[in-house]
Amino acid sequence: MNKIITISREFSSGGREFGRRLSENLGFAYYDQEIVQEIAKRTELSEKYVQQVMTHRPISYPIHIGRSFRMMADPNMDQSQNIFREQCNILREMAEKSDCVIVGRCADYILQEMDPFRIFLYADMPSKVKRCREKNYEKEDLSDKELEKRINAINRRRADYYEYYTGQKWGDRIHYDLCINTTQGTIKGIAAAIARLCAAQ
């Protein structure tokens, strides 16, 4: 069976760079944005739309019917389910093709029968704010407090999405084999060390 490494990560903890470097160190395939591109191709939806659906859980809205309230399903519910189904298919195909590193997309849960090595990356808030500024992700002139709010909001959205589709708590250590704090050291150094660890497993 192929070696599958899945990476879940707090926003701005360096997950994407870590995943890429880890795959390079190990000589494994690397999947991240490629998953969105492939779903867009198969569903004939735009990449931007697919990306947007893949980062939000479907929600229900309260509506008035006569004198009472009812919950109305997200009008895009079917679309969300279709995209998630394609996501499952594509992840399984990728995992069956070769050894690989997969970033995000509930891959740890979806591929659980293939016994992936599940990594969760996190960092303290000052380090996430710093990385966010370095990446110039936020082009607006935000204070540290405002940036912290944004980071927390993105992480809450990731947690909601993950919990909706897996029924598991995002970031709960029991669902991962290794949780790595990226506050200290460089992502390059951490990835090289973890590659040695994965190669020895």
Place this chain on the structure above:
Amino acid sequence: MNKIITISREFSSGGREFGRRLSENLGFAYYDQEIVQEIAKRTELSEKYVQQVMTHRPISYPIHIGRSFRMMADPNMDQSQNIFREQCNILREMAEKSDCVIVGRCADYILQEMDPFRIFLYADMPSKVKRCREKNYEKEDLSDKELEKRINAINRRRADYYEYYTGQKWGDRIHYDLCINTTQGTIKGIAAAIARLCAAQ
């Protein structure tokens, strides 16, 4: 500055064996029960008593005074504080002597100014129950459910103790550099891989 590795661990997740093997792999000193022995020597208390105090946080008792309730401090409060003070002194002396691996005893918090590499070990419940039986820790004939209750009680006690002296939440990933799930693989294999990782840091 010496390299300090601290190991916090859920009961029956293999922390003691991991710490010993990690220190052997790295050629570092290893401190675990030695800390209790040294405190007992310096305080002229029995090892058994010191061990008992070091695994329970002091608690307050409600007592009647006239018609009202007051909280009475643990009668052993002074003793607990003395032992914790000795524990801090001894840990610092050990950390200043040479590179070392220290298991438990709030060492991650007490030695924070020496920038230790902080590891937290955990495992899922079936694996902890299995390890507990293998170690023959529980000589009584307990069902799995009863054993789970014991394991949870010990971990709650560890959490209480840690939180009382550090003001931090035990097991909260942000206080550790690496959280390792020992459910899969052998402690020997995990320790060897992590030793390579620590040596590379």
